[in-house]
Amino acid sequence: MDNNLNSIVINNSDTIVKDWLEQVSKNRKNDYTSTISEELFESTNRQFVNVIFSSLEKQGISTELDDFSERLINLGWPLSYLTDGLQAFRRVTINFILSQSEQVDSEYLSEVLDMVDNWVDPIINQLVNEYSGSWEHIVSLQQVALQELSAPLxxxxxxxxxxxxxxxxxxxxxxxxxxxxxxxxxxxxxxxxxxxxxxxxxxxxxxxxxxxxxxxxxxxxxxxxxxxxxxxxxxxxxxxxxxxxxxxxxxxxxxxxxxxxxxxxxxxxxxxxxxxxxxxxxxxxxxxx
Known part of the structure; x- marks a missing residue:
């Protein structure tokens, strides 16, 4: 994301975070997070949005994101929580950037969409890789344990x-x-x-x-x-x-x-x-x- 758009997002992070939290909470009623306690859900969302902005400020994947995804894996949270949250963040961010411009033409819209995609997509890819690697490791351990137990002499x-x-x-x-x-x-x-x-x-x-x-x-x-x-x-x-x-x-x-x-x-x-x-x-x- 270029410096101008980057500054708009970072300088208005409080507003974007508020809109994002409202969006995520609204989607919670009918999804997999409905059984999670309100306190844990809110604290996890706060950590999530913090690592997202940390990645934006550093213009790349942060160590905080790795630590956060590892924590969710250990807690058994689904990957869809992260991907859905990032898609919601993508929509909220794009809408906010466009709302700050007096005139939005197709060229500017295309630039905003490309810049947000270039920022969010690497985060999604990193999270998917983290989860995939963890799942493969867990499945491998389970297969070994199952083999050891399936035919003992x-x-x-x-x-x-x-x-x-x-x-x-x-x-x-x-x-x-x-x-x-x-x-x-x-x-x-x-x-x-x-x-x-x-x-x-x-x-x-x-x-x-x-x-x-x-x-x-x-x-x-x-x-x-x-x-x-x-x-x-x-x-x-x-x-x-x-x-x-x-x-x-x-x-x-x-x-x-x-x-x-x-x-x-x-x-x-x-x-x-x-x-x-x-x-x-x-x-x-x-x-x-």
């Missing part, structure tokens, strides 16, 4: 591990399950792996195919896979689809699968007055999980 006893599966299994997740399963079997020196599908809502041909592949891969490295948590409706679906799960043991519950795992590792439950109650509690807790 849990050692429950020497040579016996459990992989509880929860939610829908797609091709990408099936690949992750396979990788975690093979790495975990080797890491924990597992002879038996119990894959618990109690939390898998739907078992179709694709899901069954992925599970069979995982079990076959475990067999090839010298371990045994037991599929547990087969509910009646899943058993019926498997039969109707003609899926062959005969290559590895299947059990209806984790408790029954764990007993089989003990037998496969040459162990058995010995009942005694002291140990019987503890073993049953262990098996019951496994069944509930």
């Amino acid at each position: 849990i050692p429950v006893m020497e040579n016996i591990t459990v992989m509880p599966l929860i939610g829908t299994i797609d091709t990408e997740r099936a690949k992750l399950i396979m990788e975690n399963l093979l790495e975990g079997v080797i890491k924990h020196n597992a002879e038996v792996v119990l894959i618990d599908i109690t939390g898998v809502p739907v078992v179709d041909t694709m899901v069954a195919h992925h599970i069979i592949q995982a079990a076959e891969a475990v067999r090839l490295i010298g371990s045994t896979c037991i599929l547990v948590g087969i509910r009646p409706e899943i058993a019926q679906t498997i039969v109707n689809l003609g899926i062959d799960l005969g290559k590895f043991p299947t059990k209806s519950s984790l408790k029954k699968g764990f007993k089989t795992a003990l037998e496969l590792t040459n162990r058995r439950i010995v009942k005694s007055e002291n140990s019987d109650e503890g073993i049953e509690k262990l098996l019951d807790s496994l069944d509930r999980e």
Whole structure:
């Protein structure tokens, strides 16, 4: 913005700020900020307009703008609050500049529009970049956390591990399950792996195919896979689809699968007055999980 227009805006900042605050408050009734407290909304608006004028005075992106956008990101405010606010500021500023001129021709109007755009657009671009970078970082962290939690292999006893599966299994997740399963079997020196599908809502041909592949891969490295948590409706679906799960043991519950795992590792439950109650509690807790 040239020096003349720049001076008009800065010298009349109080009036422009007042008009802008009225515009933003008017739009608040029906937008996402309606649930934010009045005190927080007003203080945030004041900070916002201050960093806008700071950018104008410095004729470029200010560090205050970076700090302000980072604060809003951490508070969870949407990017649209900033972009809408800047668009409102653009309109208020243009209207004010034009109101100060006795005669407005097309050339002057074009100059005002270009100058305001050249001032506001870099601020919008900077804010969008800040938010985009933050969102990408957050999504990346969430994806890593989800991958770590989506297919854990849990050692429950020497040579016996459990992989509880929860939610829908797609091709990408099936690949992750396979990788975690093979790495975990080797890491924990597992002879038996119990894959618990109690939390898998739907078992179709694709899901069954992925599970069979995982079990076959475990067999090839010298371990045994037991599929547990087969509910009646899943058993019926498997039969109707003609899926062959005969290559590895299947059990209806984790408790029954764990007993089989003990037998496969040459162990058995010995009942005694002291140990019987503890073993049953262990098996019951496994069944509930």
